Amino acid sequence: MGLAKVLRAASGLTDRHFNVLRAVERSSVRGKLARVESVARAVKLSEGYVEKLLGDLHDASLVWSPMGRRSGYLLTYAGLDALALGVMLRRGIIASVGGEIGVGKESDVYVADTPEGERVSLKLYRAGRVSMTKYRRTRDVPSELGSYLAASTRFAANEVHALRILSGAGLPVPLPVYRNRHAVVAQLIDGRMLVKARSLPRSPEIILEELLRAVRDAYLAGVIHRDLSAYNVLIDSEGRPWIIDWPQWVSRDHPNGLFYFRRDVSNLVDFFARRYHVEIPPSLVEEFLKSVTQA
Ligand SMILES: Nc1ncnc2c1ncn2[C@@H]1O[C@H](COP(=O)(O)OP(=O)(O)OP(=O)(O)O)[C@@H](O)[C@H]1O
């Protein structure tokens, strides 16, 4: 379902709908179906009324009942989106959402507008989306869903944590604006993925040099990206590189930190050698790695 539709659904919900949706969320993250009786107790409304509210949420695809309505309800990703967007709307973080700018395996990225008319990025994590569509037995869904919802929120929190540290250190990463649940609002970078850039506004040598400096400074700030590649670098119109997509970062104290750091650096160096014939002697790369990690 499109996010604009979710946003419309979220803006049309009453506080009672939100309370019911939150009660379903609390069960879902624990891997349990939410039955009408227990939701009614939680929100202190009659079962008949809660049944009607759940019917509205079901019609808007914010909850579903994999084993029939009697057995209870689970949250959908659209429902999780509605909860997060509902908070962001109420707090004036965003006013509307626009088009999709990126679809990954486990996240969707949109442009959004703030009430002040500024454009920002909105990333919504969808952990388990790939495997959830493949599940066989419906009775396995609740517990899997619970861990996926929790994982999505964890990824979002991890990413914002890294972005705070790195933007605080002045590194070229999107400035984080706000997070709720699995949703991250950040600075919108006006750029193209390095891997898709047809021509670069500046020399590839300088761009690689800036990237390596950023990767070094991130390491010195304690952060290793761990999934660095030309897919996670955006090049803006002035040819400046920005590093995005940080949910899987590890601290430099991680037992495999050196391995991950080396791999991130190699991915960049190899890409520039392959695509732009920027040849850096292996001994120089080794020297760089040593100078950074033994600093
Ligand atoms: N702050 C941003 N500004 C501009 N565009 C962005 C921003 N964040 C993400 N994007 C766009 O969305 C795409 C996907 O974002 P990102 O790399 O963060 O997640 P992902 O690759 O989808 O995650 P996954 O690893 O789950 O597939 C990027 O390639 C980029 O085009």
Ligand SMILES: [Mg+2]
């Ligand atoms: Mg990515």
